Amino acid sequence: xxxxxxxxxxxxxxxxxGVLQATWYQGADVSWFPWGxxxxxxxxxxxxxxxxxxxxxxxxxxxxxxxxxxxxxxxxPAPLSVVDAAWALAESGELWKHVQISAxxxxxxxxxxxxxxxxxxxxTGSIRWAETLLDSTIQMVRNIPALALIPxxxxxxxxxxxxxxxxxxxxxxxxxxxxxFHGIRNVDVGLIEMGRTYGLxxxxxxxxxxxxxxxxxxxxxxxxxxxxxxxxxxVAETISAQAGIGYLTMNAREFLQTDVVLVGxxxxxxxxxxxxxxxxxxxxxxxxxxxxxx
Amino acid sequence: xTHTTSTTPAGDFLGGVRLDIQNLGKAYxxxxxxxxxxxxxxxxxxxxxxGRSGCGKSTLLRLVxxxxxxxxxxxxxxxxxxxxxxDDTRIMFQDARLLPWQRVADNVALGLPESHHDDAxxxxxxxxxxxxxxxxxxxxxxxxxxxxxLARALVHNPRLLLLDEPLGALDALTxxxxxxxxxxxxxxxxxxxxxxxxxxxxxxxxxxxVILIExxxxxxxxxxxxxxxxxxxxxxxxxxxxxxxxxxxxHPDEEQPPANDEAWPGLPAHGLRWAI
Numbered sequence: 001x002x003x004x005x006x007x008x009x010x011x012x013x014x015x016x017x018g019v020l021q022a023t024w025y026q027g028a029d030v031s032w033f034p035w036g037x038x039x040x041x042x043x044x045x046x047x048x049x050x051x052x053x054x055x056x057x058x059x060x061x062x063x064x065x066x067x068x069x070x071x072x073x074x075x076x077p078a079p080l081s082v083v084d085a086a087w088a089l090a091e092s093g094e095l096w097k098h099v100q101i102s103a104x105x106x107x108x109x110x111x112x113x114x115x116x117x118x119x120x121x122x123x124t125g126s127i128r129w130a131e132t133l134l135d136s137t138i139q140m141v142r143n144i145p146a147l148a149l150i151p152x153x154x155x156x157x158x159x160x161x162x163x164x165x166x167x168x169x170x171x172x173x174x175x176x177x178x179x180x181f182h183g184i185r186n187v188d189v190g191l192i193e194m195g196r197t198y199g200l201x202x203x204x205x206x207x208x209x210x211x212x213x214x215x216x217x218x219x220x221x222x223x224x225x226x227x228x229x230x231x232x233x234x235v236a237e238t239i240s241a242q243a244g245i246g247y248l249t250m251n252a253r254e255f256l257q258t259d260v261v262l263v264g265x266x267x268x269x270x271x272x273x274x275x276x277x278x279x280x281x282x283x284x285x286x287x288x289x290x291x292x293x294x
Numbered sequence: 295x296t297h298t299t300s301t302t303p304a305g306d307f308l309g310g311v312r313l314d315i316q317n318l319g320k321a322y323x324x325x326x327x328x329x330x331x332x333x334x335x336x337x338x339x340x341x342x343x344x345g346r347s348g349c350g351k352s353t354l355l356r357l358v359x360x361x362x363x364x365x366x367x368x369x370x371x372x373x374x375x376x377x378x379x380x381d382d383t384r385i386m387f388q389d390a391r392l393l394p395w396q397r398v399a400d401n402v403a404l405g406l407p408e409s410h411h412d413d414a415x416x417x418x419x420x421x422x423x424x425x426x427x428x429x430x431x432x433x434x435x436x437x438x439x440x441x442x443x444l445a446r447a448l449v450h451n452p453r454l455l456l457l458d459e460p461l462g463a464l465d466a467l468t469x470x471x472x473x474x475x476x477x478x479x480x481x482x483x484x485x486x487x488x489x490x491x492x493x494x495x496x497x498x499x500x501x502x503x504v505i506l507i508e509x510x511x512x513x514x515x516x517x518x519x520x521x522x523x524x525x526x527x528x529x530x531x532x533x534x535x536x537x538x539x540x541x542x543x544x545h546p547d548e549e550q551p552p553a554n555d556e557a558w559p560g561l562p563a564h565g566l567r568w569a570i
Contacts, residue, residue, distance in 0.1 A: 190387065191393060193361065195404070197359060197385050199450075200404070204405070287395075289395045289430045289431075290395075294430075
């Protein structure tokens with residue numbers, strides 16, 4: 001038994017290393033053909049396609065199941081009808097309107113909450129008395145989940161735009177605040193001492209050493225915030241909205257348009273992915289000095 | 295920022311400073327790190343400070359740099375008391391302390407006025423890195439990083455260069471190359487140099503005088519009168535190195551046996567020291 005498995009193994013490794021292929025074309029002169037290049041090209045293509053294999057398989061199974069009637073269209077419409085629904089929404093311009101409104105809310109919330117987190121993080125990170133004054137309060141408030149504020153927020157702001165903006169701002173504030181604070185505190189003191197001995201002013205120290213040193217940590221905070229931003233947006237828009245992706249899906253739910261609901265969910269996925277790609281691009285640009293990003 | 299010295303890079307002979315240290319002491323709380331330290335360094339002199347770890351040699355350097363304030367005594371540069379950081383003093387640290395997010399040329403230009411940024415390239419060429427101006431520090435080897443740090447110190451035309459074990463982390467070959475480079479730049483620029491090191495060979499190779507610090511005070515001041523450039527194979531060099539090294543090791547220390555075992559029977563009293 002072991003002999004045959006050994007033979008199999010040998011044959012397999014021979015095939016792997018290309019020895020087997022080499023034997024069958026030995027007779028004819030095919031040395032002009034760039035086998036090596038072809039193999040590495042095929043390998044590269046396979047590497048690119050492989051991650052798509054499982055999603056494609058799932059979508060195919062889904063499509064076949066829907067067409068065959070194994071899954072009710074009310075539960076899960078066929079992928080093609082989701083594409084149709086998306087196409088129809090895009091053509092009527094409704095899709096863009098809702099995406100625009102949702103993205104606008106998300107980004108405005110990020111700008112307000114993230115900006116505030118950045119400024120306060122820089123302040124408490126850099127100035128000792130600011131930390132003493134503010135940090136313990138902020139850490140206390142941080143432990144309240146943003147979503148727990150919903151009843152209060154509705155009482156304060158109604159079900160208006162302000163309520164959504166407030167929720168998103170509160171949620172994105174903390175990751176950016178904490179990471180900015182720690183980024184600044186973790187800047188190498190040796191570098192700061194060096195900067196002082198080389199005649200940098202306070203502002204020079206900040207601009208050349210402290211801020212760039214904290215940047216990688218701040219960007220981590222930004223990526224956390226981007227993730228939270230979409231989650232809060234979805235919840236906020238589902239509670240009540242007159243426009244936006246959440247409104248689109250909730251509206252579709254009432255009319256049992258499951259395909260439109262799916263379009264909404266996919267839109268959130270795409271927007272989330274886009275935000276992440278954007279944050280990664282920022283990291284690649286701003287941290288291009290870092291061996292980890294080269 | 296006031297630049298008291300002219301800032302053309304490495305060309306003008308500006309001369310070094312004179313350093314006067316009298317009765318200098320430094321204590322951190324109850325712990326006395328330096329005491330009664332006396333040292334005078336002439337302008338343009340190259341002085342190496344050796345000693346075991348924790349003997350206070352780095353503290354002395356930080357005091358001279360103005361990074362720490364003495365608790366006793368006087369510390370004068372060119373007759374003026376040292377109070378804080380000085381524009382004519384630059385330090386090279388053991389780790390290069392380059393800003394990883396700035397390219398090599400910008401690292402060297404750090405703290406230079408805008409009008410002198412071109413000097414960075416000239417000084418980098420002097421340390422043999424004229425072709426790496428736009429490289430990130432992370433791409434450089436340890437020796438190259440220290441060259442950049444050296445260029446960054448020299449671009450300010452310091453009159454006093456403080457070297458805090460700058461070559462401690464480098465391999466032996468790179469270290470010998472760096473010795474030659476530092477010696478050449480010192481001779482060209484004429485600054486006063488104060489090198490802290492635990493490598494006696496390095497001290498003998500570079501310095502006009504080797505100072506030994508033990509228990510927080512100067513315990514040996516040895517003039518090295520070897521012609522430059524010095525060769526390590528030289529008999530006189532080796533003899534001097536051995537003498538200083540023996541003197542460093544002779545100091546009582548828990549891990550060290552008494553220096554002179556075979557002289558035990560009937561030895562003169564000064565040869566014996568207790569290892570406590």
